[in-house]
Amino acid sequence: MSMATSPHTALFQSRTTPFRLSSPRPTSFKPASVKCATQLHTQPPPLTHAQDRVFNFAAGPATLPEKVLLRAQSELYNWGGSGMSVMEMSHRGKEFLSIIQKAESDLRTLLQIPPEYSVLFLQGGATTQFAAVPLNLCSPDDAVDYIVTGSWGDKAAKEAQKYCKPNVIWSGKSEKYTKVPSFGDLQQNPGSRYLHICANETIHGVEYKEYPVPQSGVLVADMSSNFCSKPVDVSKFGVIYAGVQKNVGPSGVTIVIIRKDLIGNAQGLTPVMLDFKIHDDNNSLYNTPPCYGIYMCGLVFEHLLEQGGLVEVEKNNKKKAEILYSTIDESKGFYKCPVEKSVRSLMNVPFTLEKSELEGEFVKEAAKEKMVQLKGHRSVGGIRASIYNAMPLAGVEKLVAFMKDFQAKHA
Ligand SMILES: Cc1ncc(COP(=O)(O)O)c(C=O)c1O
Numbered sequence: 226m227s228m229a230t231s232p233h234t235a236l237f238q239s240r241t242t243p244f245r246l247s248s249p250r251p252t253s254f255k256p257a258s259v260k261c262a263t264q265l266h267t268q269p270p271p272l273t274h275a276q277d278r279v280f281n282f283a284a285g286p287a288t289l290p291e292k293v294l295l296r297a298q299s300e301l302y303n304w305g306g307s308g309m310s311v312m313e314m315s316h317r318g319k320e321f322l323s324i325i326q327k328a329e330s331d332l333r334t335l336l337q338i339p340p341e342y343s344v345l346f347l348q349g350g351a352t353t354q355f356a357a358v359p360l361n362l363c364s365p366d367d368a369v370d371y372i373v374t375g376s377w378g379d380k381a382a383k384e385a386q387k388y389c390k391p392n393v394i395w396s397g398k399s400e401k402y403t404k405v406p407s408f409g410d411l412q413q414n415p416g417s418r419y420l421h422i423c424a425n426e427t428i429h430g431v432e433y434k435e436y437p438v439p440q441s442g443v444l445v446a447d448m449s450s451n452f453c454s455k456p457v458d459v460s461k462f463g464v465i466y467a468g469v470q471k472n473v474g475p476s477g478v479t480i481v482i483i484r485k486d487l488i489g490n491a492q493g494l495t496p497v498m499l500d501f502k503i504h505d506d507n508n509s510l511y512n513t514p515p516c517y518g519i520y521m522c523g524l525v526f527e528h529l530l531e532q533g534g535l536v537e538v539e540k541n542n543k544k545k546a547e548i549l550y551s552t553i554d555e556s557k558g559f560y561k562c563p564v565e566k567s568v569r570s571l572m573n574v575p576f577t578l579e580k581s582e583l584e585g586e587f588v589k590e591a592a593k594e595k596m597v598q599l600k601g602h603r604s605v606g607g608i609r610a611s612i613y614n615a616m617p618l619a620g621v622e623k624l625v626a627f628m629k630d631f632q633a634k635h636a
Pocket of ligand 1: 468
């Protein structure tokens with residue numbers, strides 16, 4: 226890759242004097258040579274967890290693979306020899322087109338998305354899809370069904386009330402969202418246009434291990450917090466949507482995977498930005514998309530493929546979840562996870578301390594050891610460890626060692 230010498234060259238920082246956000250602006254820049262810039266591209270990134278990074282257990286935005294961050298860093302200033310950052314590119318130029326097309330193609334490979342499905346890169350978060358799904362899939366008088374296994378499913382059902390006639394056919398609210406219903410007992414409304422589920426409830430840590438087959442209409446899933454964490458048979462769904470900021474990228478990108486025959490029936494009042502047909506007809510380029518976020522998702526997809534795809538990714542995720550849940554279960558009640566064992570999330574592990582007054586100290590002490598964002602969601606309290614794809618096994622091992630120590634000190 227060649228790097229032309231230009232007035233901009235002076236802005237390069239040598240790798241030995243990194244420009245930290247917290248550092249005062251240097252008074253003089255060290256001009257970097259073409260050779261230095263080339264080195265940035267060719268140096269293999271370190272694979273071990275860097276000393277100055279924390280283990281970030283946040284629920285989203287969440288930790289990203291170090292390898293991806295380092296690659297993005299190396300390509301930030303001049304992507305692929307284009308002389309531009311991805312942030313500066315026209316979304317209609319050949320460079321960005323190659324980025325979005327490769328991101329889509331890699332995602333199709335990862336999830337084995339059948340050709341009769343479209344992939345859309347959108348904005349507005351999964352919350353926008355709570356409205357976009359009913360607006361695109363049904364008329365105002367149509368019935369639709371929701372299974373509510375947590376706060377996100379609840380929000381989705383409430384938003385749908387504005388655009389159609391949603392029925393909550395099962396809710397886990399009275400049991401504090403710790404279960405998924407058995408599908409045999411579910412009664413859908415005849416003529417329902419879709420059955421909506423939240424595949425992984427991020428706050429409550431409840432995850433579907435298999436999916437219901439709708440008696441009426443198509444299956445729609447909010448997969449925001451377990452997207453690309455395991456293989457999924459896309460053909461069982463009408464629509465899958467996900468905000469990417471947990472497993473596959475920075476916030477700002479929402480991915481929708483939709484069966485093509487469901488596109489093109491949006492209600493008349495649907496804003497263009499929520500109309501799947503507009504985005505599908507324009508290959509997600511109707512307006513300016515979140516280019517840099519899409520580029521980052523593309524890097525993550527490549528990284529997941531390099532790891533051997535989602536079968537391998539799931540194996541890793543199971544291993545991490547297993548050591549965390551067994552530490553909780555073997556703590557003789559010092560730690561407790563309220564979620565029914567068969568539906569415990571591989572991604573978000575909520576737990577409480579028997580001595581709840583120690584939870585604040587737990588979070589504080591863990592942070593001192595560079596394990597951050599362990600506080601449970603403000604609506605439920607307790608502790609939550611989000612262990613998405615990019616959380617290394619070493620991070621979970623460090624957490625369970627800390628938990629055992631903490632218990633020994635306070636039991
Ligand atoms: C499962 C689930 N659905 C929806 C949302 C809302 O996503 P956004 O903030 O991207 O709109 C979240 C956010 O955490 C989530 O975890």
